Amino acid sequence: MKLQKLYLLLTLLLFFTPAKSEAEYTFYSGTFDTIDKEGDDKATLYGFEHNNPVLFKDTFIGRFSPITGGFITDKDSIFIYTGIQIQYGIGPLKITPSFAPGYYERGKGKDLGMALEFQSKIKLSFNLFKGTKIGYSYSHISNNDWGNKNPGANNEKFSLSKTF
Numbered sequence: 001m002k003l004q005k006l007y008l009l010l011t012l013l014l015f016f017t018p019a020k021s022e023a024e025y026t027f028y029s030g031t032f033d034t035i036d037k038e039g040d041d042k043a044t045l046y047g048f049e050h051n052n053p054v055l056f057k058d059t060f061i062g063r064f065s066p067i068t069g070g071f072i073t074d075k076d077s078i079f080i081y082t083g084i085q086i087q088y089g090i091g092p093l094k095i096t097p098s099f100a101p102g103y104y105e106r107g108k109g110k111d112l113g114m115a116l117e118f119q120s121k122i123k124l125s126f127n128l129f130k131g132t133k134i135g136y137s138y139s140h141i142s143n144n145d146w147g148n149k150n151p152g153a154n155n156e157k158f159s160l161s162k163t164f
Contacts (some may be wrong), residue, residue, distance in 0.1 A: 024051040030157030032073045033110055041110035047071030062086045076107025081119055092127040113147025131163040
């Protein structure tokens, strides 16, 4: 079952990936529900994210671009999302806030209250060399009190991004 979810996640992500572009692919791993007071919902997560900077929109506050991604935890929870991000640079340091609604399935992990969840994230990344970045991100996933409950989950991730 876990392998089927991973294949589904990768298939959906590749389906929405354009054939030719300067796309950035990010692979990440980290901790789901880092601030778990009860201690029973914390899990390891593994994920993938696609950013296509060719599809951007310049605004007075910066350049927005779409993101699509997802992760699976070692407790069979999955989260698949699509949204927007904006990136600011200070030399080789990149600061990237993002927002993405998505589909969450509990598996044997934390009950977040409903399938529709929203992820807000801040990512700090560092350009190692042209087209390659390492990063750290902190995100919060919740349903904005639209579900029957809204415990939320805070997540920490370390990532490697590569532009192809």
